[in-house]
Amino acid sequence: MAILQFHRILRSVCVVLVFLQFSSLQLPSLGYVIQDKYFINCGSDSSVNESGKVYVGESTLKTNFDSSYTESNQSAVPSPLYQTARIFGKESWYKFNTDPNESYLVRLHFFPFPPSSNLSSATFNVSVPGFWLLQNFNTTNATNSNSALVNEFYIQITSPSLRITFRPLPSSFAFVNAIELFLLPLHLIDDQVARFTYGVSTPDTSPYSGGLYSRVLETKHRINVGGQTTNDNLLRKWIPDDTYLANRENAHNSSPYNDIKYRANVDSDGPNANLFTAPTDVYGTAKVTKNMSTNASDVEYKLSNITWSLPVEKNTDHFLRLHFCDFFSLQTDLTVFNLSIYDVHVMPVNNDANVSSVLPAPYYYDFVVLSDDSGFMRVGVTPGASGYVHNAFLNGLEIMKVIESSTSVPPDPVEPNSKHKLLVVLGSVVGGLVLVVVVVALGFLWHLKLRKEKPVENSDWLPIPVTAGGSSHSRLTELTSQGSPLPNINLGLKISLIELQSATKNFHASQIIGKGGFGNVYKGVLNNGMTVAVKRSQPGSGQGLPEFQTEIMVLSKIRHRHLVSLIGYCDERLEMILVYEYMEKGTLRDHLYNTNSPSLPWKQRLEICIGAARGLHYLHKGASGGIIHRDVKSTNILLDVNLVAKVADFGLSRSGPIDAQPYVSTGVKGTFGYLDPEYFRSQQLTEKSDVYSFGVVLLEVLCARAVIDPSLPREQINLAEWGMHCKNKGILQEIIDPSIKGQIDQNSLRKFSETVEKCLQEDGSDRPTMGDVLWDLEYALQLQKGANAIPREPYEDSSSSATASLQLPNVRRLPSLSTLSEADDSIVRGDDTIVRGDDSDSAADSVFSQLKIDDAR
Template sequence: MKSTFNRRNLYLHLYLLSNLLTLPPPSSAEAPPPLSLNCGSKDAGNDADNRKWESDNKYLVAADKSVSSTALTHEPSLTSDVPYMTARIFNGETSYKFNVNSTSRYIIRLHFYPSNYPNYNVSDSYSVVSTGAITLLKNFSAFITAEALSQAYLIKEYSLAAFNSDSITLTFKPAGKSFAFVNGIELITEPELFDDQAVLVGVAEDAGTIDGVSSNMQNMFRLNVGGQFIPPMNDSGGLMRSWYDDTPYMFGAGTITHVGNVTIEYNDLPAATAPVDVYRTARTQGPDPNVNKQSNVTWVFQVDANFTYLVRFHFCECQLEKANQRVFEILLNNQTAFATADVIAWTGGKGIPTRKDYVVYTGDKAGDEELWVTMHTNIDLNPEFYDILLNGLEIFKLSDSKSNLAGPNPVPSKLMQKQLIANRAPKNGSFADVFVGGAVGGAATIGVAALVLFVIRKRRRVPVPDSGGTSWLPVYGASSTSKSTISGRSHGGSSLSTDAVCNCRYFSLLEIKRATDGFDESNVIGVGGFGKVYRGVVDGDTKVAIKRSNPSSEQGVNEFVTEIEMLSKLRHRHLVSLIGFCEEGNEMVLVYDYMGKGTLREHLYKGNKITLSWKQRLDILIGASKGLHYLHTGAKYTIIHRDVKTTNILCDDNWVAKVSDFGLSKTGPNMNQNHVSTVVKGSFGYLDPEYFRRQQLTEKSDVYSFGVVLFEVLCARLALNPSLPKEQVSLADYALQSGRKGTLEEMVDPHLKGQITPEALKKFTDCAIRCLSDHGMERPSMGDVLWTLEYVRRMETNGDERTGNHTKSESSGSGMVEVPINRNDMIAMHLNTLNLDIDDEDDANGIFSQIVDPKGR
């Protein structure tokens, strides 16, 4: 223990000495304006925030080893086409040169979109990026990193000390025989936001401090604690930083959030330190002092081991006014950074922000890949309130003694590794043995993980150009894990169960080509994440929708297999019917019942030909909730859809709603568990925050997503709309905020004015808000939601405002016959809704068409 402590002290002393020897001269000259490059583009372009990004051509040095390229796929979760849809690809070492002020610090941001590009497979890309003697990235794979983090694109941000030169050279070099690429580069002059007295944590008091002014660092996390996401355009000081919600990093005891209604006075603190919105929102423990005394508030972060980290805390007291009213302890990795933190004592008053920097070193042992930030009320000083306070948090990785900031590529989680092994492991298990052996080897884990992902991606490298078109088939918002065919040849697919093959019709590739006129572009009716969707005709006159995989899409064999396995076993009026599939040669094709009215989403927003009435919207929601309720309770096993959204609710020619796209679906937990642990996937804006935080999936995750759908239908607003004011970007957050303020009526689609009775609106919105509860246990079941929607529909149809028990009645057009039930009797409710599904299955309208063929089903 003592030797470890001494080694750590020695390391930090050497680090401190190296920083002291490189202090820059004071700043004097005027800083150049911010620079944003749309790499690989010949022309300038504006992003979604109307920021201008210029071409990178004039900044290139020896451009003969680079080429411009355009991404083959468009991930729906991209915030903007600029700068992500074009790339600069480097086949050899190439540099950019920028003129700068020699005495200023600079922020460099690198944007990566790991899509495939013509003639380039992104899984082959490994990069080395440096500026001067500072290594920013080494053997960096944007593909592996994005897959491991389940992100569509990546942003790497660096804060670099003054260069003592009038230019900066940024160099990209392929690692080995691969290629490097970048989509966007930002260069922004940074005001002096760091000082030379960052306190060292966990070492002897005489160990000194770290000089932040002369340090080169990478921003790892930037959080608006207790508040919402703050986009770059709303950042302070023109630094274009993004401030993220801290909720995914929370660990342990519950907390509450506050929004302060005070004027923020920066005084001596530079306004660029953090925007006003960071200091107006905060997280505290809550009102119960007895609970607070016994609990901590903790955030946990995954970091690179064997580096030093500067942790910056942002504070602003917006509630209290006197010293010793709120005093707390700050710990980093269970080591005390400051024992008597008192914001009012630091600032002297309410509404005055401050920040405190502490530095901690992480070792190279197991467990050192985590950085724990903990706060606990100080009991010894007997403050007036036993509580903590935090407004914002930033974590910066400092360069080591070799001027290196590069860490290893992240290793996919154990769940993802298991999934990848299951997809490709040979029957004798040798592949899994190799994988496990590599994991034990530490650094070899990265190589093996890369190999797994590489093999999956390499199985299909045929580039297919992206095409336009209005998407009516579902589009995923998160990356999937593979792009390969199942077998590439066999008619059943080697990974499909016998039941799936028997329950689905197999189409030959020749039949598919005949049905679509050889995949003629005139038959394209949409483009989804899986690929293009064609209108087709089989068996002479039966219309079908044919979904053909795009070899370059972010979805592939996993979704293909899951869709077939799930839908081949499910038959319900309110689930889209899978008719059959084709898996031949290099093609993966799914054949569905044709849904003539397209998606619910395309009938909600401005500019669509059809504006749905309130009763039509209710009928569609009721149908969709029946389908989801059947998945949760009526099938042999609980099935969690995992991607409920308005693009995954389709309508046939008779406006009967059907839930579609089961590529991300999972079988629910068994009787001994209440959740399924799985890699987080879904669509941003609809994603259950509890599932995102804990990676524990339940059927209540579908309920949360359906709650967003309810508000989307009521308000005719996108689930995420970055063009709106920041408090309205997320529909779910805005709805909850409006619910607290009592202003939900102001959100209702103007087309529905006068169509909704006040009682029905209240019943509907109460249900929708319960669906959006932060904790799954507080959300209703889908059966509960279905009951409420049916009740609202009757209220609108009959003018019935009853809230008690109900007598037998026939719901308009639904075929439902109710039995008297008690609102709180969940068993009776369950029986009622199951009877509803049986009636639906026997409905004589013939809406759910089937293709009967002796070769198939």
């Protein structure tokens, strides 16, 4: 019976396939329809709907994404399409299958959403084989707007595939939010177009040498003259012309005409327009000259003209298309007016029978024009001076830059030939079949074995018990049962969802104290009266699960006065919630710039840096196995009520290198401006990557400005680069926070700036350990304190640590500082007392008394 059913299904499938094959043969007769390929939502595997099209996740494509990662932002974006981005640290590409010798439209979407990646600082090139689409491109122009930059190109593709390659400039990166690539209608733009030459005694309209198909066209302007913003069947955007009018007093908008009928089919190549040339919203509106007589016997009329001036690249070929539709006249040959480019007469515009014998009939004229050195292209229409006198008009206008091929574009790597590909495919198929047979056989044998053996329960993998008010659907429970990397999750830290709802007034907006890439952070009060910070992921999003797991695993096993403590977590009902000790004073960044908080004095800033360094040093050397934070920045250094610094946010942390391996190979994650350039290039993570990031924080503390600020001149955008430039030039004083300039002892500043310089070395091996950084900061603090007590000459200290110790005998450098264990995390404090890193302020610390950590000591 089952075999009979299978044959019925197989027969039905064959019938469907035959029908589809037959249907595909009929498609050309149906004319062009807009393609479904390719609309790509970059940086995501999820699909989004935008303007009636579904943009699919990029996992459907063949790609090369070395040194790349994704970013997302769920707010402050004009469209869901711009909530994610793919970010490239080095040359990367997308590959699309195409029909050879066909014209395609390519759109690249860029939206530099804030705040974590500072995408507006990216500078990069984009290429296709033989052409630079974008060079030295950045999105600075979009920084102050809520709209994306969309770059559009027309490309004649001669091969069965197309690679779009993103190439970051040195010390920068590239990104993209979305890509469109689809086949265009036949003859939308013809290969042979007249070139208009205006710089000669007699204007020339000879054919454009080489044709347009051997070039790439980049859209610069698409104007709906006399109309409003509209979109067409090819998802192209047309905008109003008013801002480009040079003489508004001579023109007025026509009344919209709604009965436009196209006289040409999709396969025609002009001058008649079809429904893909421009929409009826364009052909049904126009700009018309004012104050003109329509009476042929009236010889007293005024010859007014309309001129449009549009910004273009200087001394560059541009494709110009002008759209006309005469819905003013009752019959052909009535309307005659003149067209000019750069104030030079091109041709008379006459709606004659060659266009159509029936009005209104949409049509267009194409030219290639070399722009002058003014940076603008001027186009005008003027009523004719003989015969029937009618107003001059224009319905639409398009300008595209002509991009020439370039030998400087690196060629795509040669792929294996088709014969080799076939062998690979056959080998894969055979190997796959063998693997399936082996798996089925092993599964059968395993099933027989299980039937003979008594099942044994493993207590390590039992489901996490449901807490009061919760649900049996626990995210970590579900993952653990499938082999999650959380076999030792500390169940004593679980807090019920109902308690957290009560603590935060059901996650009310009034309780929000911060926002981050993970989600909102709420202030809450637990049932025992403890005030906590509750970090909640976007409910049900599924994003940030690895970070959620990592944070719990790391913080449930470590304890240090300068690391934020994890109070608990909740994973009920697809929630991912982390609960921390509450840090009353917020982030270090909150006290440096763009804030209403009072400025911190220099001594206080030094003490905060020292506290953060202690916490990072403990992570590197004191925690079991060593931990690399991977996202050190000023917003991840929190301050308690006494301004004691604590390092937070361990979602990106990784265990340090094991055995003799000097690094951990991993994908690049972190925050631009703080990222270690060596790690960014090599994807080799070391403790020195944290040292580099901390060096940027030190410079941020000194200068009180953002680490990436696109509003500044180019050389000042990146604080690390600018700060080191100023130090090398001896002008570091000029960029120090003005509120602390008069407070800093020159010896303390010198030691501090030397520490920053060492941290920011390009080669990680040249950077100090975090233990060395900690000692140098302690020394800078002692110099600052000594300056307040004993007069000194500037720069009287030595850069030698040994000499410095002799000058300040009350500072002792502990020989074991760089090799501390968790049980011996002793450090010198500013008051010359020694404390252990895991000591609390009191034995009955209210934070740690709530923890139930079996492993932590």
